[in-house]
Amino acid sequence: MNETEPKIRLYIDAPLREGAEIGLDRGQSNYLVNVMRLEAGAVIAVFNGRDGEWRAELTDAHRKAATLTARDQMRRQEPLPDLHLVFAPIKKARTDFIVEKACELGCARVRPVITRYTQSERLNLDRLRAHMIEAAEQCGGMSVPELDTAQPFGTLLAGWSGERTLIFCDEARTAAPMSDAVATLPRGTPAAILIGPEGGFSPEEAERLHGHPATLPVSLGPRILRADTAAVAALALAQSVLGDWGT
Numbered sequence: 001m002n003e004t005e006p007k008i009r010l011y012i013d014a015p016l017r018e019g020a021e022i023g024l025d026r027g028q029s030n031y032l033v034n035v036m037r038l039e040a041g042a043v044i045a046v047f048n049g050r051d052g053e054w055r056a057e058l059t060d061a062h063r064k065a066a067t068l069t070a071r072d073q074m075r076r077q078e079p080l081p082d083l084h085l086v087f088a089p090i091k092k093a094r095t096d097f098i099v100e101k102a103c104e105l106g107c108a109r110v111r112p113v114i115t116r117y118t119q120s121e122r123l124n125l126d127r128l129r130a131h132m133i134e135a136a137e138q139c140g141g142m143s144v145p146e147l148d149t150a151q152p153f154g155t156l157l158a159g160w161s162g163e164r165t166l167i168f169c170d171e172a173r174t175a176a177p178m179s180d181a182v183a184t185l186p187r188g189t190p191a192a193i194l195i196g197p198e199g200g201f202s203p204e205e206a207e208r209l210h211g212h213p214a215t216l217p218v219s220l221g222p223r224i225l226r227a228d229t230a231a232v233a234a235l236a237l238a239q240s241v242l243g244d245w246g247t
């Protein structure tokens with residue numbers, strides 16, 4: 001068996017331990033056997049978000065229902081930083097971009113929220129999850145963020161636990177710069193970043209956010225960023241201070 005690091009990585013939804021046989025679905029079988037042209041004996045890397053990353057051998061190269069056998073663990077499972085992204089869905093391609101980047105940037109949970117000015121309320125969660133799986137496969141991640149169904153803003157805020165800091169990206173830009181604000185939080189603080197839709201937050205929503213005890217209002221600088229840019233900028237800033245970028 002080739003002990004070098006496999007180039008192909010696949011997320012699979014099955015337990016991983018030495019000798020475990022993993023039946024692949026039609027899409028994954030097609031990808032490995034028809035697209036990548038792997039033959040029996042080829043070795044790839046697999047992960048499931050629970051058991052770390054494993055070398056797995058293609059033991060049956062069936063074009064529609066291939067089988068892998070897990071051989072040995074390459075990396076142990078590491079938990080993701082306790083950082084969530086709460087965002088108001090925007091246009092389809094930009095929402096795809098947001099969830100993909102949330103995964104690459106090591107976000108643990110993605111939570112769509114429907115605010116007053118949200119225009120794109122219909123979300124295809126399967127499609128968004130497929131984007132995140134692809135992102136995790138290509139970036140070397142070992143987990144795919146949890147993806148919630150969309151919640152109304154009021155419900156989200158009413159149920160918000162005081163133990164998770166809600167980093168409110170406020171386009172009014174009167175709050176402290178985000179880098180200064182998050183520097184006051186200890187590394188590892190449970191946190192969530194909140195990004196509004198194209199139309200921003202309504203005055204009532206902004207008022208409720210400012211009045212909530214778990215909220216930390218922040219500014220992302222003097223320019224108004226598009227929601228997708230704001231999400232990436234805020235995730236990067238938060239991860240560099242609170243998350244695992246220092247490791």
Ligand code: SAM
Pocket residue numbers: 168169170171172173194195196197198199200201218219220221222223224225226227230
């Ligand atoms: N239409 C709004 C306006 O003109 O005020 C802008 C909304 S902006 C396109 C979308 C979201 O990105 C905002 O709700 C906010 O969460 C975030 N955002 C954009 N620029 C920001 C900034 N400079 N500081 C803080 N948050 C920002």
